[in-house]
Amino acid sequence: MKFRRSERLVDMTNYMLEHPSQLVPLTFFADRYGSAKSSISEDLTIIKETFEQRGIGTLVTVPGAAGGVKYIVNINKEEAERFIGEMCEVMEKPERLLPGGYLYMTDILGDPQFVNKVGRLIASAYSGKQIDVIMTMATKGIPIAYAVANHLNVPVVIVRRDNKVTEGSTVSINYISGSSKRIQTMLLSKRSLAVGSRVLVVDDFMKAGGTINGMVSLLEEFDAVVSGIAVLIESEDTEERLVEDYISLLKLSEVDTREKKISVSAGNYFEKSKGTIY
Numbered sequence: 001m002k003f004r005r006s007e008r009l010v011d012m013t014n015y016m017l018e019h020p021s022q023l024v025p026l027t028f029f030a031d032r033y034g035s036a037k038s039s040i041s042e043d044l045t046i047i048k049e050t051f052e053q054r055g056i057g058t059l060v061t062v063p064g065a066a067g068g069v070k071y072i073v074n075i076n077k078e079e080a081e082r083f084i085g086e087m088c089e090v091m092e093k094p095e096r097l098l099p100g101g102y103l104y105m106t107d108i109l110g111d112p113q114f115v116n117k118v119g120r121l122i123a124s125a126y127s128g129k130q131i132d133v134i135m136t137m138a139t140k141g142i143p144i145a146y147a148v149a150n151h152l153n154v155p156v157v158i159v160r161r162d163n164k165v166t167e168g169s170t171v172s173i174n175y176i177s178g179s180s181k182r183i184q185t186m187l188l189s190k191r192s193l194a195v196g197s198r199v200l201v202v203d204d205f206m207k208a209g210g211t212i213n214g215m216v217s218l219l220e221e222f223d224a225v226v227s228g229i230a231v232l233i234e235s236e237d238t239e240e241r242l243v244e245d246y247i248s249l250l251k252l253s254e255v256d257t258r259e260k261k262i263s264v265s266a267g268n269y270f271e272k273s274k275g276t277i278y
Contacts, residue, residue: 003033008043016047016059016071021127021153025068044069055079057127073151075124077270083117084266087250091233094260101255103262109143109204118249119147122202122230125247125273126152129227132197133157135219137186137211141204144232148202157192159215161185171221175214186214188222198227206231209243216243234267247272
């Protein structure tokens with residue numbers, strides 16, 4: 001069956017978006033559409049230009065017999081600024097305030113479109129790095145971790161506080177919670193990580209950073225490498241930050257339970273991801 005160029009462009013675009021960070025040989029597309037490699041190269045050039053103009057990402061060509069083309073996710077600065085601004089407005093709504101000064105976030109973390117955009121923002125910041133796996137705690141950060149993993153095309157490993165029989169043998173450590181200063185335990189299945197894995201740690205909220213610091217310590221037990229740390233929201237109200245090098249999308253600066261006022265601003269995303277978004 002012979003494909004028209006318009007049909008090839010649609011199908012190739014869909015394939016690249018569904019297989020981010022995966023090297024696809026040109027012969028794969030040539031065989032798929034019964035077309036010459038030269039025609040495929042021209043099609044990919046059109047897709048690449050469109051992706052970059054629309055801030056979707058880019059296509060990277062790897063030359064040689066074992067080469068091919070790879071889709072790398074990205075986001076333009078204007079779109080990122082607009083979405084982070086929208087997130088600030090959503091998080092500042094008074095009805096999100098819960099007893100004890102906590103914020104209700106279940107609705108937004110259960111919104112697939114919202115979580116997908118958050119994942120794309122974080123993935124864009126790390127698209128230029130070698131990431132083998134995403135790590136998160138068994139909390140509300142799980143949807144975000146899977147969204148990031150989807151855009152980077154890597155697996156997710158989940159750190160737990162208690163042992164599950166389905167996890168097999170585990171490695172556990174004790175760590176000090178940054179906020180409560182209590183000693184707590186976290187563990188990870190021995191089969192979850194290969195030695196030397198490059199890991200991106202993702203979480204939904206960070207105050208002092210005790211939990212994230214614990215995950216970093218746990219990774220040392222696997223001889224894994226921390227390639228980055230990213231959180232949806234960081235709290236500005238903390239005396240001692242246990243984590244220094246991280247990316248945050250939002251910053252929670254004030255929670256006034258009496259006045260029911262929540263102050264949220266942009267985190268350090270644009271400062272830390274400078275050069276990886278355009």
